[in-house]
Amino acid sequence: METAVYAKSTRNEKVLNCLYQKPDAVFKLICFPWAGGGSIHFAKWGQKINGLLEVHAVRLAGRETRLEEPFSDDIYQIAEEIVTALLPIIRDKAFAFFGHSLGSYIAFVTALHLKEKYKMEPLHIFLSSAPAPQSRPQVPDLNKLSEEQVRDHLLIFGGTPKHLIEDQDFLKQYIPLLKADAHIVKKFIFNKPSKALLSRDITCFIGSEDTIKDIEDNVVYFSGWKDITSGKFDVHKLPGDHFYLMEPDNENFIKNYIAKCLELSSLDCF
Template identity: 45%
Template sequence: MEKLVTCFYQRPEAVSRLICFPWAGSGSAHYAHWGKLFDSSTEVYSIRLPGRESRSRESFAQNMDQIVMEIISVLLSKLKEKPFAFFGHSFGSFTSFATAVKLKEICGVEPVHLFVSGASAPHSKARDSLQTTLALGDEDFLKWMTTVGGAPAEMLQSREILEMFVPVLKADLRVLDNFVYEKPSGTVLSCDITCFDGTEDVPHDLEAWKELTSGDFNIYSLPGGHLYLKEPANEKTIVNYIAKHLKTTEMTYL
């Protein structure tokens, strides 16, 4: 499990778990630090995908199914132990959703809450093809990323960071671009879904997420662009919101 999951604050006696899925190009460290922001009732797992951090020598995932099946094969026994929720931003919204759907389909297990951020629903027509963008040279590609708020501008100043970051980011975006989700006639999940988004990010079709669950649905906008969740005030708001909802869920299991 240590290969797939980073958990800086292990809490085996926790009542629930929050599983966090990285945005495109990122590793597991950012979300792993969230563990200190929750109390002892919640344990935070941060997913580490192949091709980064301690898995840097591994080949990148080629498709969404490869990501989903690794997560399920490694974490299924843990997910059956106690209530769990998923959080994902941007690319992580899609990987968390795809994992939730496959879990329910093959195991009859689903998160108590799906928290998604900075992404249109997977079946929405608002999703754009990334083929032209992925064909750009590395520097032009990263300049495009800074214009849409997906990468800090200071990355352009470091050749070393550029060479490390771009291949990982492009690999994740290829997976995303090839991920096609055909929504069935009914809802696919029964858990609650909450969408977060930055007010200055490019527009996302958040309402379409409501079509994917029979559970409650909410949308919350916070100030900032695509990486708005890295702002301390926004991070605190998101964590407090998740903690509140997990507390409510935990009470039903005690």
């Protein structure tokens, strides 16, 4: 029995990375990575974020300590695995989700799974650089692109240092991971719901110079998220490209905004 409990605990730690544990934290912030991303970037948020928040970053199969595991191509299976790992840490705490790009879609499907199966919802869902899924976001078929075209794609989107994009060894390891994650988005077909599926507030953050540059179209493209929830919907445009959150000022804004929102949301719940 003890062995089974230990194995389950170890498995949960593989899926969720918490570098800075805060036993007295009021909120759990669960962060979901972008395509090709790991857990480290968001796990480090736990060091310099409001003391009321404990940060857990999702680690997907095929990277970091899960390097030997095959990539998953089913967003619903990914969400189910995350929910299994999450349940022990969110049962007695208020929690929120933050996802960037691909991570926004995984966060959304995870939230749906939690509500449908366990009647639980995040206090607030924060989404970044991700148009609403029913808008059918365009994802290039990386399997049909040459290595040079993939490099150009990475340069356009930002987020990957140029010296790494020019590193052959890095690309040899990174491109299969990126292709696998991009395939998840291409497979994810979601139709506009006839009624709200969630009841909590959703906030979107977008970069002003993301690939969709027309301001009016940009806002419309992202505002479809308001159809997902009966709660409030808000959009914040910050300077930068698809990976605008790599800028320290933008990152600090997001972390402070999340902390303030959760404090206010928790008051509204009582």
